Amino acid sequence: MKLNLRSVDLNLLPVFAAVVEHRQLSRAAEHLGMSQPAVSAALQRLRLTVGDALFVRSRSGLQPTPRADALYQQVRQGLEVLTEALDPEPVFDPATAQRNFRIVAVDYLETLVLGKLVSAIQVESQSLGVKVLPQQAGWQKWLLDAEADFAFDTQPPxxxxxxxxxxxxxALVVVARQGHPLIKGSLSLDQFLMAGHVVLPERERRTLPLDQILGMPGWRRNIGAQVGNFTSLVSVASTSDLIATIPLRLADRLAPMFQLQVLPFPVPVDPVPVYLIWPSAMDQDPAHRWLKQKLLDCLPYG
Incomplete structure (x- = not known):
């Protein structure tokens, strides 16, 4: 019949290990911060539990019995595992760790950050990966349920x-194709108001309340197409007479490839903030903190 672990005082095991390692009750007691009688009493209780004397006295101190030697090898490994698991400051070694980090973001950040982030990770690890999750309804719950590690958004939670x-x-700019019949190197407010626009879904458009910015309550863009991501915005603008409002850094990256004009927004507009968001429950996780620093190092806002 196997021993019922619930009947064993596991506090006896560190005492036993200390006596094996120090071979004297007094030294083991000093190491543990206990009194010698308390160490002796703990050993006696463990002897009764395992049914073995555990130690015999000799001129060089307490010598473990064969049963104690075998028990120590197993107990030592178990104590090391528990110590590492319960360590308030566990060590994270990216070279040996295996983990896939998940980041909620729109493709704007995929384009500007993901390549640099992967390269930075691979300098230290070949076993860590990154998965970008699309920013859709309910993404904050992914963070709370540990289904995502970080998220980027233009609004704080x-x-x-x-x-x-x-x-x-x-900053925000407007892009139009080279050879646009009406827009040639500059963009007036009237041209912006009259133009057809390719836009993102409604949630993303709330980040840019144009009717308020333009002082025209209730005004809406003439929407010629709605797409799901920034890359499609750029693609549609490059092959049609629709214009698109996109982040400046994205325009700088993609305009040459898509042969786009990059035009200042027709009225002064405040820059859009970018926030990094993560669950408080993960804030002390060493792997999480390691990835956060990598992310911050790779962001283009420095």
Missing amino acids: DDARLLVEAVGEE
Whole structure:
């Protein structure tokens, strides 16, 4: 019949290990911060549990019995595992760790950050990966349920269980194709108001309340197409007479490839903030903190 572990005082095991390692009750007691009688009493209780004397006295101190030697090899490994698992400051070694980090973001950040991030990770590890999750309804719950590690958004969350850091801001510009019949190197407010636009879904458009910015309550863009991501915005603008409003850094990256004009926004507009968001429950996780620093190092806002 196997021993019922619930009947064993596991506090006896560190005492036993200390006596094996120090071979004297007095030294073991000093190491443990216990009195010698308390160490002796603990050993006696463990002897009764395992049914063995565990130690015999000799001129050089206490010598483990064969049963104690075998027990120590197993106990030592178990104590090391428990110590590592319960360590308030566990060590994270990217060279040996295996993990796939998940980041919620729109493709704007995929284009500007993901390549640099993967390269930075691979300098230290070949076993860590990154998966970008699309920013869709309910993404904050992914963070709270440990289904995602980080997220980027233009608005700070209102949930106290999520931590947030403002990491940068992005200016907005308008792009139009080279050879656009009406827009040639400059963009007036009237041209912007009259043009057809390719836009993102409604949630993303709320980040840019144009009717308020332009002082025209209720005004709406003439939407010629709605797409799901920034890359499609650029692609549609490059092959049609629709114009698109996009972040400046993205325009700088993609305009040459898509042969686009990059035009200042027709009226002054505040830059859009970018926030990094993560669950407070993961804030002390060493792997999580390691990836956060990598992310911050790779962001283009420095």
